[in-house]
Amino acid sequence: MEGLSPRKVVSLAFIIAIAVVFTLSFGPGSTGFSGSGQQAAPSTVAVVNGEEIPLRDFILRYNNQLNNLRNRGVPIPESYVRQMLPQQVVQGLVDSELVSQAANRYGIVASDAELVEVLHKNTDFQKDGQFDFQHYRTMLRDFYRMTEQQYEEDLRHELAARKMMEVVRNGAVVSDEEVRARYEKDANQAKVVFARFLPTMYAAKVPPPTPEQIEEFKKAHAQEISDYYETNRFMYQQPERVKARQILVKLPADASAEQKAEAKARAEAIRKEIVEANKDFSTVASERSEDPGTKAAGGDLGLVERGSLDPALTDAVFALAPNSVSEPIETKLGFHVVKVEHKQAAADRKLAEVENEIATTLLKQQQAKEMAKAEAEKALATLKGGRTLQELFPPEKAGQPALQRFETETRPEAVETGSFTAGSESVPYLGPAPQLISASFAAQGPQVLDQVFPVGEGFVLAQVTERQKASDEEFNKKKDELRQQARRAKQIELEDSFLKALRKQGTVVTNTEAIDSVVGSS
Numbered sequence: 001m002e003g004l005s006p007r008k009v010v011s012l013a014f015i016i017a018i019a020v021v022f023t024l025s026f027g028p029g030s031t032g033f034s035g036s037g038q039q040a041a042p043s044t045v046a047v048v049n050g051e052e053i054p055l056r057d058f059i060l061r062y063n064n065q066l067n068n069l070r071n072r073g074v075p076i077p078e079s080y081v082r083q084m085l086p087q088q089v090v091q092g093l094v095d096s097e098l099v100s101q102a103a104n105r106y107g108i109v110a111s112d113a114e115l116v117e118v119l120h121k122n123t124d125f126q127k128d129g130q131f132d133f134q135h136y137r138t139m140l141r142d143f144y145r146m147t148e149q150q151y152e153e154d155l156r157h158e159l160a161a162r163k164m165m166e167v168v169r170n171g172a173v174v175s176d177e178e179v180r181a182r183y184e185k186d187a188n189q190a191k192v193v194f195a196r197f198l199p200t201m202y203a204a205k206v207p208p209p210t211p212e213q214i215e216e217f218k219k220a221h222a223q224e225i226s227d228y229y230e231t232n233r234f235m236y237q238q239p240e241r242v243k244a245r246q247i248l249v250k251l252p253a254d255a256s257a258e259q260k261a262e263a264k265a266r267a268e269a270i271r272k273e274i275v276e277a278n279k280d281f282s283t284v285a286s287e288r289s290e291d292p293g294t295k296a297a298g299g300d301l302g303l304v305e306r307g308s309l310d311p312a313l314t315d316a317v318f319a320l321a322p323n324s325v326s327e328p329i330e331t332k333l334g335f336h337v338v339k340v341e342h343k344q345a346a347a348d349r350k351l352a353e354v355e356n357e358i359a360t361t362l363l364k365q366q367q368a369k370e371m372a373k374a375e376a377e378k379a380l381a382t383l384k385g386g387r388t389l390q391e392l393f394p395p396e397k398a399g400q401p402a403l404q405r406f407e408t409e410t411r412p413e414a415v416e417t418g419s420f421t422a423g424s425e426s427v428p429y430l431g432p433a434p435q436l437i438s439a440s441f442a443a444q445g446p447q448v449l450d451q452v453f454p455v456g457e458g459f460v461l462a463q464v465t466e467r468q469k470a471s472d473e474e475f476n477k478k479k480d481e482l483r484q485q486a487r488r489a490k491q492i493e494l495e496d497s498f499l500k501a502l503r504k505q506g507t508v509v510t511n512t513e514a515i516d517s518v519v520g521s522s
Contacts, residue, residue, distance in 0.1 A: 046090060047509045048097040055514050056145060057154070062089045062518060086519050090510055098502040100157040103164035110159035115152060118159065168498045172490035179483045184470050186482075188422040190440045191466040194430060195393045195412040196403070197376040198458035199368035206367045214356055217363045225358050229351045236349040239306065243341045244317055245281055245299035248291035251334040260330075267328035267335035274337070275325055281339045290334070303344065313338070369457070376452045376459040379412070383448045389414040389463055403429055412461075419466070430455060440464050 045058040065085060069076050103109070119125060124143070125136040140146050146154075209217070218225065229236070249267045251260060270288055273279050282298030289295045306314055310331040320326055320340040328335040379392060393412045395401040401413035417428040422441045427433045436453045443449070443464045453460045 099161040103160040185423040187470040189468040194462040197372040202371040250290040
């Protein structure tokens with residue numbers, strides 16, 4: 001940058017100030033930029049506050065990014081090429097123009113020396129590692145399709161935009177207190193071993209409730225029973241359904257009358273084998289059906305409802321009596337021979353009809369939860385006697401516990417979390433557990449945590465196996481690195497807020513027809 005006048009210095013200081021204001025006023029959640037009624041010329045990809053972005057800029061950047069992706073050899077989804085990538089390229093061009101305009105407003109420009117330096121470093125314009133003016137002109141003409149004046153003007157805009165963003169980034173100031181807080185948060189770590197006691201682990205041990213227990217539960221939990229019914233109403237209101245199997249003789253979509261007659265005859269012969277020769281329907285379906293979706297399962301369609309099948313097939317299937325076999329039924333797929341194994345009548349069970357059933361379910365769930373808590377408390381007493389969770393609850397299978405194998409837990413197992421920080425919202429492998437996290441970091445060293453923690457539907461026991469605390473010595477070693485990390489995080493926040501503010505205040509019109517014409521030919 002050329003020497004700054006006092007006036008420009010004041011301008012730059014002001015820009016730093018407004019960057020902070022942008023952070024406060026236009027942080028995450030800002031609404032972006034708006035459009036207007038003006039039209040973009042066919043040779044323009046967008047108009048930003050009245051300034052046109054040439055379509056050639058979009059073409060060059062879009063093709064460069066697309067080629068870079070393809071050169072990596074990674075498959076690129078068509079939706080990304082046609083939709084997401086063009087949007088990203090246009091947004092990048094728009095943002096660059098918005099920042100360039102902001103730089104112009106605040107008197108930030110690129111000097112001739114800076115322009116020459118960038119030109120000379122661009123390998124596109126070099127021969128044998130050195131800038132070559134004639135090669136530069138040839139590349140602009142044949143590859144960039146631009147004149148020297150156009151290219152250098154665009155480059156000045158780009159350099160000014162970079163300098164503008166550098167001014168914004170320079171507004172990121174991090175205090176010693178912020179650095180220390182970042183260290184305290186990251187350095188305060190713990191490792192824990194836990195075991196879960198879930199009601200499902202004890203459900204089978206719960207005895208059936210007596211009628212007296214059910215009646216007592218109903219009186220005490222009437223609202224809970226009603227809420228359960230409303231939440232699970234679909235379980236008590238079922239349409240008519242049939243359990244059926246099918247054998248399909250397929251037909252092509254353009255089948256002739258002769259082909260239809262031949263397929264129907266084959267279907268009739270198959271039905272005759274089943275009905276008259278008393279062959280097993282599922283066995284014949286496995287051997288003769290031409291429906292790949294049900295053949296391996298003996299033609300099993302499962303429980304079907306009206307509307308889930310072709311109308312012609314639905315009418316025939318729901319008209320059949322249980323254990324009867326249909327005549328061949330024609331659909332667009334071919335001819336079907338169907339057997340109905342049994343029928344379920346439509347159900348609309350009212351709360352009064354099912355409240356005993358619901359009360360039984362909820363009572364057993366409550367008793368299983370009480371049993372899980374009692375088992376956890378018993379195990380806690382054993383832990384306090386000097387045992388460890390690994391000793392009491394080793395994994396059922398060698399290696400990892402079921403939770404880490406993403407399998408159903410059938411009994412408590414010791415799970416090692418690995419390190420997590422005091423700022424964590426979740427415990428690894430366990431999820432949100434604020435009480436357990438607080439107790440873990442209240443511990444001064446390895447120890448059994450002296451309580452049973454309610455987590456989700458179950459209960460958890462835990463032992464702290466390692467505690468790492470912040471220290472002045474360690475902080476002094478990492479202070480510079482932490483300051484850089486904190487400053488970079490704040491710079492990113494300022495950059496994002498600054499761009500959001502420019503978008504919000506700017507007027508942008510994009511030329512979707514021009515974009516589509518380029519994307520469609522890629």
